[in-house]
Amino acid sequence: MSDAATYVGEPFDDKLVDRKLVLWYFLAAVTFFAVSLLGGLLMALQLVRWNPLQGIELLSPGRWRMIHTNAIAYGWLANAFLGSLHWAIPRLTLRPVANKALSWFIFGAWQFVVLATAVGILLGEAQGLEWGETPVWIDPLALVGLFLVAVNFMAPIAQARGPLYVTLWYFMAAFVWTFLTYAMGNLLPEYWVSGTSGGAIAGLFIHDLVGLFVTPLGWGLMYYFVPILLKKPIWSHGLSLVGFWGLAFFYPLNGIHHFLYTPIPMFLQYGAVIATVAVELVVTTVVINFFGTIWGSGRAVVTNLPIRWFYTGMVFYFITCLQCAMQVTLTFQALIHFTDWVVGHAHLVMFGVFSFWLIGIMTYLIPRLVGCDWYSRELCEWHYWLSAGGLLVMFVDLGLAGMFQGYFWASLLPWDVSVDGSQPFWIVRLFAGLAIIGGQLCFFYNLYRTLTASRGATAHV
Amino acid sequence: MSNSVLADSNASQSTRLRRWVTGGLAIAILIPSLWGFGSKFVEFIALYRGDADGAFAISPIVNYLLASFGFLCLFGWATFHGMFRDIEAPKYAMLETERQLDAGATGGLSASVGVGCASTVRLALADKPPVAPIA
Known part of the structure; x- marks a missing residue:
């Protein structure tokens, strides 16, 4: 277990960072993470024909699946990002956020948005947009929330003098992109753009949610936490800016690649294919930069647990982007479209990359937030190995399942044959998922015991 | 010939060579790119005009152009404000x-x-x- 994940009792300026708020964001994130895991487990059980909630309409698998994805995107990732931003931005700019009361208001409002989304989905009010199933009446509230987030964080960034560190570039872009992406996906197809055109917008929304909300925040945080944990600067700041501007110009057109072989004009589909391959080149510059940074300190991956989470996520990120560059080719897409390959890909991105990074950040920050060390170092190790091992098995398993399903469908056999043929893969996926859940249970228990212990410890902050 | 004159002459040759290489590369890259972009744009206009439903292709294109234009402006602003001067x-x-x-x-x-x-x-x-x- 890492020394870097232990509490070293450094002095800290409480006026800069609201530690209590960061901790509350993390606790909210972890709570929704648990809900999402439960949703995933129920879906896995449904696929192996053992649904414990059979016949209960409110808890039907289709609704649980949406709870699973929405809780991850808006409950887990968004809360964990907001907590991390409340730590990183004031420390990078040496200025607190615009208004601390506003921060607390946003915290409360965001939990309301996520909870209302869950209730709305369970009651059958889901909007017909993948990963944007938030009921339509919540969309304006969520947009106001995102706008307030941007105002609150942009104030300290705008006051920063001189050339900006790359993290702040990523954050600034994310605040603008997230607002625009959410508005585009949730409002345009609902009210103005219908039919195939709405489908094209939905494609942009799904992918931009990953590339323009999660990715810039994730990479921005990595550019901040990796150097301070390794205690050395990023290998090339210039290259990091190439990565940022490459993302800005190449990413927005990618989303159409979700709808290859549809009535969307082919030149738009080709454009998406080329833009996706171009993004892979941008990704390569980012990955080279981070591996250049750790060059000569490779042992940190063994000794430093947050760094291990970060770099495992980066390897998964490279794999997932490489997959992306392959699977957007028309030939490959014909095989894997609508199959479990895509599900494996999505799990690698959302859990293997961004969740790993956020868990690494929490592993590093929680001792600093609560003022005492993790309750158990062994549980931290179990958390890592069960998560990484379980995910790897799930990813390979779903990739294989996807290819089998693709060939079943291409051979024009009855649908049932492909479902029966998928059973062995879905059973393996269930156990891989149980391993992941086991890892998170270690984390939750460790966190609970750490928080309990921290109450008795003398806060040295 | 003195050393300084020789050095000036070498520097001038080097600058000229750099200009030729830059110009050559610019032509080699820009002409096919502009041709590709131009022909695709013409195709896009034809689709828009010829097909009753062709206008739907406009929305993703406009989205992309709006987002990219904003970042192009930001990039220009950052450059002129010295954000990339001492880049490291x-x-x-x-x-x-x-x-x-x-x-x-x-x-x-x-x-x-x-x-x-x-x-x-x-x-x-x-x-x-x-x-x-x-x-």
């Missing part, structure tokens, strides 16, 4: 800021990761071993 400076300043925050010395810090003290910070870091042990 912020990474040293950020680390130094963190070091001082952890040491509790926030009082003396005045700005951000892009502060003008970057060169001082770099010198300070240069005194340290390149790979600090994980503490």
Whole structure:
């Protein structure tokens, strides 16, 4: 277990960072993470024909699946990002956020948005947009929330003098992109753009949610936490800016690649294919930069647990982007479209990359937030190995399942044959998922015991 | 011929060569790119005009152009405001800021990761071993 994940009792300026708020964001994130895991487990059980909630309409698998994805995107990732931003931005700019009361208001409002989304989905009010199933009446509230987030964080960034560190570039872009992406996906197809055109917008929304909300925040945080944990600067700041501007110009057109072989004009589909391959080149510059940074300190991956989470996520990120560059080719897409390959890909991105990074950040920050060390170092190790091992098995398993399903469908056999043929893969996926859940249970228990212990410890902050 | 005249002559030849290479590359890259973009744009207009439902292709294109144009403006603004002048400076300043925050010395810090003290910070870091042990 890492020394870097232990509490070293450094002095800290409480006026800069609201530690209590960061901790509350993390606790909210972890709570929704648990809900999402439960949703995933129920879906896995449904696929192996053992649904414990059979016949209960409110808890039907289709609704649980949406709870699973929405809780991850808006409950887990968004809360964990907001907590991390409340730590990183004031420390990078040496200025607190615009208004601390506003921060607390946003915290409360965001939990309301996520909870209302869950209730709305369970009651059958889901909007017909993948990963944007938030009921339509919540969309304006969520947009106001995102706008307030941007105002609150942009104030300290705008006051920063001189050339900006790359993290702040990523954050600034994310605040603008997230607002625009959410508005585009949730409002345009609902009210103005219908039919195939709405489908094209939905494609942009799904992918931009990953590339323009999660990715810039994730990479921005990595550019901040990796150097301070390794205690050395990023290998090339210039290259990091190439990565940022490459993302800005190449990413927005990618989303159409979700709808290859549809009535969307082919030149738009080709454009998406080329833009996706171009993004892979941008990704390569980012990955080279981070591996250049750790060059000569490779042992940190063994000794430093947050760094291990970060770099495992980066390897998964490279794999997932490489997959992306392959699977957007028309030939490959014909095989894997609508199959479990895509599900494996999505799990690698959302859990293997961004969740790993956020868990690494929490592993590093929680001792600093609560003022005492993790309750158990062994549980931290179990958390890592069960998560990484379980995910790897799930990813390979779903990739294989996807290819089998693709060939079943291409051979024009009855649908049932492909479902029966998928059973062995879905059973393996269930156990891989149980391993992941086991890892998170270690984390939750460790966190609970750490928080309990921290109450008795003398806060040295 | 004196050494300085020789050096000037070599520098002038080198500049000329660089201009030729840059110009050649610009032509080799820009002409096919513009031709490709232009022909696709013509195809797009034809689709828009010829097909009753062709207008739907406009929405993703407009989305992309709007987003990209905003970032093109931001890129121009950043360039003219010297954001890329001393391009490696912020990474040293950020680390130094963190070091001082952890040491509790926030009082003396005045700005951000892009502060003008970057060169001082770099010198300070240069005194340290390149790979600090994980503490």
